[in-house]
Amino acid sequence: MKRFIATRILLSIVTLLILSILVFVASQVLPGNVARNILGPLADQASVDELNSQLGTDRSLVVQYWDWVTGLLTGDMGTSAIQQRSVFDIIGDSVVNSAKLALLAFLIVVPLAILGGVYAALKEGTLRDRTISLGGLSATAVPDFVWAVLLIVIFPLGLGIFKPTATAPPGSNVFEQVYYLILPAICLVFVLFGYIARMARAGTLEALDADYTRTAIIKGLPQRTVVRQHVLRNSLLPTIAVVATQIGYMIGGLVVIELIFNYNGLGKALFEAAQRKDIPVLQTGVLLVGVVYLVATLAADILYSVLNPRVRLGSES
Amino acid sequence: MTASTSDLPGADPILAGAVRPDTTSTEERAAQRERLRLLLRSKVFVVGALIVLVWVVCAIFGNAIAPNDPFATDPLKDLTSPNGTYPFGTDRVGRDVLSRVIVGARDILIVAPIATILATVFGTALGLVTGYFRGAVDNMLSRFIDAFLALPTVIIGLLAIVSLGPSRWTVILVIALVFAPIIARTVRAAVLQEREMEYVSAAQLRNERTTYILFAEILPNVMGPVMVEFTVRLGYAIFTVATLSFLGFGIQPPAPDWGLQVFEHYGLISGGYWWPVLFPALAIATLVIGVNMMADGIAKAFER
Numbered sequence: 001m002k003r004f005i006a007t008r009i010l011l012s013i014v015t016l017l018i019l020s021i022l023v024f025v026a027s028q029v030l031p032g033n034v035a036r037n038i039l040g041p042l043a044d045q046a047s048v049d050e051l052n053s054q055l056g057t058d059r060s061l062v063v064q065y066w067d068w069v070t071g072l073l074t075g076d077m078g079t080s081a082i083q084q085r086s087v088f089d090i091i092g093d094s095v096v097n098s099a100k101l102a103l104l105a106f107l108i109v110v111p112l113a114i115l116g117g118v119y120a121a122l123k124e125g126t127l128r129d130r131t132i133s134l135g136g137l138s139a140t141a142v143p144d145f146v147w148a149v150l151l152i153v154i155f156p157l158g159l160g161i162f163k164p165t166a167t168a169p170p171g172s173n174v175f176e177q178v179y180y181l182i183l184p185a186i187c188l189v190f191v192l193f194g195y196i197a198r199m200a201r202a203g204t205l206e207a208l209d210a211d212y213t214r215t216a217i218i219k220g221l222p223q224r225t226v227v228r229q230h231v232l233r234n235s236l237l238p239t240i241a242v243v244a245t246q247i248g249y250m251i252g253g254l255v256v257i258e259l260i261f262n263y264n265g266l267g268k269a270l271f272e273a274a275q276r277k278d279i280p281v282l283q284t285g286v287l288l289v290g291v292v293y294l295v296a297t298l299a300a301d302i303l304y305s306v307l308n309p310r311v312r313l314g315s316e317s
Numbered sequence: 318m319t320a321s322t323s324d325l326p327g328a329d330p331i332l333a334g335a336v337r338p339d340t341t342s343t344e345e346r347a348a349q350r351e352r353l354r355l356l357l358r359s360k361v362f363v364v365g366a367l368i369v370l371v372w373v374v375c376a377i378f379g380n381a382i383a384p385n386d387p388f389a390t391d392p393l394k395d396l397t398s399p400n401g402t403y404p405f406g407t408d409r410v411g412r413d414v415l416s417r418v419i420v421g422a423r424d425i426l427i428v429a430p431i432a433t434i435l436a437t438v439f440g441t442a443l444g445l446v447t448g449y450f451r452g453a454v455d456n457m458l459s460r461f462i463d464a465f466l467a468l469p470t471v472i473i474g475l476l477a478i479v480s481l482g483p484s485r486w487t488v489i490l491v492i493a494l495v496f497a498p499i500i501a502r503t504v505r506a507a508v509l510q511e512r513e514m515e516y517v518s519a520a521q522l523r524n525e526r527t528t529y530i531l532f533a534e535i536l537p538n539v540m541g542p543v544m545v546e547f548t549v550r551l552g553y554a555i556f557t558v559a560t561l562s563f564l565g566f567g568i569q570p571p572a573p574d575w576g577l578q579v580f581e582h583y584g585l586i587s588g589g590y591w592w593p594v595l596f597p598a599l600a601i602a603t604l605v606i607g608v609n610m611m612a613d614g615i616a617k618a619f620e621r
Contacts, residue, residue: 011460011463014460015460015463015464015467016464018460018461018463018464019464019467019468022464022465023476026476026477026479026480027476027479027480137609138606138609141552141556141605141606141609142602142605142606143556143559143560143598143601143602143605145560145563145579145583145598146598146599146601146602149579149583149586149591149594149595149598150595150598152586152587152591153586153591153595156587157586157587157589157591164586164587165587248467248468248469249469252469252472253469253470253471253472255471255472255475255560255564256471256560256563256564259564259583260583260586267471270472270475271475271564273475274475274476274478274479277479279479282475282476282479286468286472286475286476289467289468289469289472290464290467290468293467293468294467
């Protein structure tokens with residue numbers, strides 16, 4: 001077990017290292033002259049050179065990469081020359097906003113999807129099972145911004161409830177913020193429900209089929225107790241992995257939803273950074289998205305191995 | 318409603334037989350006919366194929382079908398709500414939304430399949446190599462794949478736009494790059510099973526070249542998963558093309574691309590002008606769902 005966790009952590013660090021190089025190459029090396037990109041083709045060479053030495057982009061690439069990575073490790077993300085703000089502030093604010101939206105969406109979708117998946121598994125093969133499974137998958141297949149458009153047309157425009165923008169006025173309390181965030185959160189519910197429900201369903205079916213469940217039934221335990229005590233607990237394991245892989249998408253990947261609902265999350269911040277060629281924000285923000293994903297999947301893997309029912313429940317019963 | 322097709326008695330042995338190399342070509346052809354029969358009996362596949370067919374017809378004959386010129390602007394009629402003359406209304410410069418939706422099928426139906434084909438070819442090759450060699454090559458490539466998969470597609474698109482600039486080819490490249498590792502994983506898993514088969518050791522004993530073993534011996538036997546991956550990825554590719562052109566990365570104005578139309582008008586939606594956004598969005602949704610239904614049917618037909 002310890003060996004598995006150690007290997008897993010080591011692999012994540014290697015992956016992170018490769019990711020940082022990929023991000024650096026894509027955002028620093030390929031676009032070419034940084035100052036020229038900021039100042040445009042009409043600027044004279046002298047001011048381009050001056051800005052480059054100001055930004056430190058006239059140094060060798062290895063030095064720049066080393067500077068960036070060591071800066072990150074010591075908590076220094078640098079400053080955005082274009083926005084005249086520290087990268088930490090720009091990214092920090094947007095990450096908090098992204099996390100709020102992700103949290104609200106997860107709070108709605110996780111219990112709902114698990115309930116749906118477990119219910120579908122208990123009714124396996126019936127019309128209800130197929131409705132949940134196929135409905136969930138179809139909802140997932142529809143692009144997120146199509147849901148955004150549909151929800152805006154139906155609710156604020158058609159029925160006059162909820163808001164077409166997700167940014168609450170400054171100083172709003174939690175309930176007001178939730179009211180503004182509810183539509184983008186519902187979009188995410190549509191996108192995620194199918195994935196999570198499918199995993200919960202598969203997990204439940206497997207647990208229903210397992211020896212410990214059969215033993216519990218033969219022991220004469222009532223069905224409700226069997227489901228609650230033996231099946232449910234184990235069926236939730238595979239869903240952990242799905243939730244973990246989706247966190248990376250929720251923090252940073254929601255560019256389109258955040259744009260449509262005009263919400264200042266990480267996705268919108270990265271989009272704007274890419275448009276303005278604001279490299280410091282872009283490369284650190286993108287790396288952060290990757291880190292969130294890697295940490296979340298790592299945590300899920302470790303949790304999964306610790307909670308593995310075949311190890312734990314096998315010895316219990 | 319889809320489960321029934323794969324449960325047909327007698328379907329499984331034929332399908333299973335088709336993927337072993339020792340079967341004769343007549344048996345193989347019979348299996349292919351059987352698979353086609355299964356596909357055509359699957360309601361999900363047929364409905365999906367019909368939806369896709371409608372959009373393919375629009376893509377090919379769009380200019381003839383469209384009631385109006387999709388590029389003709391009319392400042393006097395901008396943002397007219399849907400009515401008899403303009404069933405889908407007009408956009409912000411008075412262009413007919415219905416005509417633009419019809420003609421807009423072309424771009425996405427060219428870009429998405431090209432990108433998916435590239436991704437499938439590259440991913441399959443990668444999967445064959447990593448699955449067959451395992452060891453160091455596999456480990457190294459797997460780390461790269463992991464690094465790539467840590468980022469959402471949109472974010473890779475953002476990076477690509479900065480490094481390569483906006484164009485159709487950037488979109489194709491991004492999709493090929495992102496999807497290839499995913500396809501490679503599936504193919505790799507299939508190859509790991511195949512490489513233990515006797516026909517592979519036989520080929521090795523015959524001293525066949527590695528490329529021959531990979532592409533002539535193993536590849537035909539993993540074509541099932543490859544086909545399924547291709548159709549599934551095609552659905553995602555359409556989704557991704559639409560997203561990237563929404564972000565202004567791919568096809569440039571005044572092209573009647575669906576994602577671009579949504580992008581050009583989403584700011585107006587809170588003002589009540591929903592039609593120039595809703596109809597292209599629905600077009601994207603129906604095409605994605607159609608392709609996914611086809612993918613579902615194909616996956617069921619290839620299931621062993």
